[in-house]
Amino acid sequence: MSDGTGDDRSGPGPRGAEPGSLDLDRLAALEEETGDRDLVADVVRTFVDEAPARLDLIASAVRSGDAEAVASTAHALGSPAAMLGAVEVRALTRALQQAAAEGRAQDYARLQGEIERATATVVALMRRYVDAATGG
Numbered sequence: 001m002s003d004g005t006g007d008d009r010s011g012p013g014p015r016g017a018e019p020g021s022l023d024l025d026r027l028a029a030l031e032e033e034t035g036d037r038d039l040v041a042d043v044v045r046t047f048v049d050e051a052p053a054r055l056d057l058i059a060s061a062v063r064s065g066d067a068e069a070v071a072s073t074a075h076a077l078g079s080p081a082a083m084l085g086a087v088e089v090r091a092l093t094r095a096l097q098q099a100a101a102e103g104r105a106q107d108y109a110r111l112q113g114e115i116e117r118a119t120a121t122v123v124a125l126m127r128r129y130v131d132a133a134t135g136g
Helices: 024-034 037-062 066-082 087-101 105-134
Strands: none
Touching: 024 037, 037 066, 037 105, 066 087, 066 105, 087 105
16 A cells, blocks of 8 residues: 555555545646646645645534535635645535535534544545655
């Protein structure tokens, strides 16, 4: 299994994937597309830095029960998560968006908790990626 640094690209699932957490192949593809590993590391670092605020916005929306705010804040976390290979975070934010669209407010708190746990896991893996990418 990968150690999350990008140095070991073996294991189950897509080459270099942390099952349910972080798809290192997605980050490698971004590095190849941009030709700039430092740029990708900066984008990942920005996601890591902004994740707590985005989670707070989701929590606030869930507390309010406002379906539009729930969907919007879930999308605001899920979209960059998808771009960066945070597959579980993306799947959970989509599930929260779907719950909001279907008026299933009873599912909001459970999904919020799952999003928070998955985000904590992926943020830790992303920090390891950034450290490996920048020699930190």
